[in-house]
Amino acid sequence: MKAQLILENGVRFSGTMFGAERDVVGEVIFTTGMVGYQEVLTDPSYTGQIVTMTFPLIGNYGINSEDTESDNTGLTAIIVREKCDYPSNFRSEMTLEEFMKKNGVVGLYGIDTRALTGIIRENGCMKGVIMKGEPSDDEVSKLLSSLDNSDVILKTTTKEKYTVNENGGTSVAFIDMGVKNKMLDYFVNKNCKVTVYPAFTDAKEIEEQNPDFVFVSNGAGSPIDASKTVEAVKELVKNYPVFGIALGHQIIGLALGAKVEKLKFGHHGSSQPVKDVNSKRVFVTSQNHNYVLCDLPADVEETFINVNDGTCEGIAHKSLKVKGLQFIPDGATGSLSPDFLFDGFVKEDK
Numbered sequence: 001m002k003a004q005l006i007l008e009n010g011v012r013f014s015g016t017m018f019g020a021e022r023d024v025v026g027e028v029i030f031t032t033g034m035v036g037y038q039e040v041l042t043d044p045s046y047t048g049q050i051v052t053m054t055f056p057l058i059g060n061y062g063i064n065s066e067d068t069e070s071d072n073t074g075l076t077a078i079i080v081r082e083k084c085d086y087p088s089n090f091r092s093e094m095t096l097e098e099f100m101k102k103n104g105v106v107g108l109y110g111i112d113t114r115a116l117t118g119i120i121r122e123n124g125c126m127k128g129v130i131m132k133g134e135p136s137d138d139e140v141s142k143l144l145s146s147l148d149n150s151d152v153i154l155k156t157t158t159k160e161k162y163t164v165n166e167n168g169g170t171s172v173a174f175i176d177m178g179v180k181n182k183m184l185d186y187f188v189n190k191n192c193k194v195t196v197y198p199a200f201t202d203a204k205e206i207e208e209q210n211p212d213f214v215f216v217s218n219g220a221g222s223p224i225d226a227s228k229t230v231e232a233v234k235e236l237v238k239n240y241p242v243f244g245i246a247l248g249h250q251i252i253g254l255a256l257g258a259k260v261e262k263l264k265f266g267h268h269g270s271s272q273p274v275k276d277v278n279s280k281r282v283f284v285t286s287q288n289h290n291y292v293l294c295d296l297p298a299d300v301e302e303t304f305i306n307v308n309d310g311t312c313e314g315i316a317h318k319s320l321k322v323k324g325l326q327f328i329p330d331g332a333t334g335s336l337s338p339d340f341l342f343d344g345f346v347k348e349d350k
Contacts (some may be wrong), residue, residue, distance in 0.1 A: 001132055005050075005079065005108055006140045008127040011119060017132060018083060019100025019107035025147045026050040026076030028128035030117045031288070032269030037096070038067050040075070041105060044156040044178030045246065045288045047074030047220035048149040050128055051268075054117055059084035062092025063099040069180045074156055074220065077106040077130050081113045106130055124264040125290060152221040153177060157199035168193035170346060173211035173240075175199060175229065177219025177247045186329075187215075190346050200228040203235035213241035213321075213345050216248030218328060222291055223250035223260055230254045241321035243345050246289055249324030253293040253315055256300050256322065263311070266290040267326075273307035274314075274327055282307060285327035292326065321345075 003017035007028060030052040031040060037058050040051055058080040078100070085095055100107050108130050120126070129135075129143045156178035164184060170192045174184070177199050187194045195209055199219070206214065214236050216229070223230070226247070233255035236242055244252040250260055267287040275282045292311040296302060304314030304325065313326040321344070329341050 003108055003130055003132050004134060005111060005116070006129050006131065006135070007119070008144055009123060013111040013116060015079075015108045015110035017106065017108055017130070018097050019078075020104045021132065022106060023129065023131040023135075023143060024050070024076050024106050025127065025129045025143045027125055027147070027149060027290075028052065028116075028120060029125050029266055029268055029290070030054055030113075030120050032271055035061070036270055037078075038063055038099075039069050041073050041078065041099070041103075042068040042070050043180065043288065044070050044072065044074045045218055045220050047152045047156050047178065049075050049220075050077045050079065050130065051075050052079045052113055052116055052120070053081075054113060054269075056081040056113065057084055058082070059096030060087055061089035062087030063094050063096060064089075064091045065093060066091070069182065070178075072156075073103040073105050074152075074178075075105065077108065079111065079113060079116070079130075080107065080109045081111070083107070083109045120265050125266060149221055150225050153199050153219055153226055156220050158196055159198065161195065161197050161201070164188055164194040164196065165191065166193060170213075171195070171209065171211045173197060173206045173209055173214045175201065175206075175214065175216045175232075175248070177217045177226070177229070177251070179217050180328075183217060183245075183329075187346070192346065199226065201232065202228070203232040206232070206236060207239070211240060213243060216242065216244035216251055218246030218248060218288075220247070222262075223247060223254055226251055237317070237320055237322050241345055243322075243342065244324045246287075246326060246328060249315070249326050250289075250291055250293055252322060252324040253296070253300070253312075256315075256317060257297040258293045258300060258315070259295040260291050261294050262291050263289075263309075267306070272327065274304045275307050277301075277303055277305060277314075285313075287327050289326065
């Protein structure tokens with residue numbers, strides 16, 4: 001079905017709709033990486049966004065049930081230059097389009113994604129719609145005005161508290177801002193007892209558990225929309241070790257007195273270079289965020305910086321046991337595995 005992507009600045013791209021077929025509105029971003037489209041489709045951090053894949057051919061190794069980041073597909077739509085209908089991989093269980101139809105994800109292919117990426121880099125992230133046919137300016141304006149991503153955290157967080165690995169050793173209070181399966185798996189593999197809380201749980205309820213440490217997860221949207229979580233973390237850092245990644249890192253920063261600002265086009269993809277301020281080592285990391293911390297207070301030090309633009313990628317409090325990382329630990333072995341990053345928080349107990 002013929003469809004168009006229309007940006008809020010009026011630029012239009014004509015292509016073909018695939019997957020679920022309906023009109024949608026979202027924040028248009030681009031993400032880099034030659035692989036990882038399944039992870040993008042199932043990462044809660046992309047909720048509310050129209051994601052442009054910069055690699056031109058998407059779907060060539062299919063979809064499998066083991067590599068999903070969560071049980072839901074939160075992103076609004078995915079845009080590709082060319083989709084592959086005949087994947088070649090021994091682990092493939094279905095095609096990209098079959099997965100998208102099954103999960104209600106809208107897709108658009110056949111447009112110049114290189115030109116679109118250039119527009120986003122030049123003008124910044126912006127609202128956009130994908131609509132069937134050739135919609136009028138009035139129809140586009142009406143759909144654009146309906147976009148409101150302030151509630152994406154409510155859409156991605158767990159609705160009620162639950163516990164994983166009840167008889168585990170280290171007790172982790174896990175604040176779910178949009179949990180990825182790999183992070184829960186990491187703590188379980190370390191034999192931690194993980195109690196997962198909804199995003200807006202108050203500090204008193206978490207203190208009743210008396211955890212060994214508190215973890216604030218990655219998630220979608222702006223930390224400004226998570227003011228209740230920020231207030232809870234303000235109380236928790238007084239009595240417990242606290243660690244956060246991505247959105248969780250930003251929430252911890254706000255709780256410690258830092259400020260936040262929006263990037264022009266964000267950091268999205270698996271090739272973001274960050275430098276350890278102390279060791280001067282550079283690591284290639286996976287990221288997905290539009291906001292960064294700035295104006296750190298005197299008692300908070302910057303531990304990692306982005307090599308490309310110098311923005312904050314990690315923080316640590318100088319006297320409290322509190323840390324945050326803007327990038328995502330990949331769960332793999334090596335120098336950037338969670339074992340390295342969570343040093344001092346998680347003790348192996350098997």
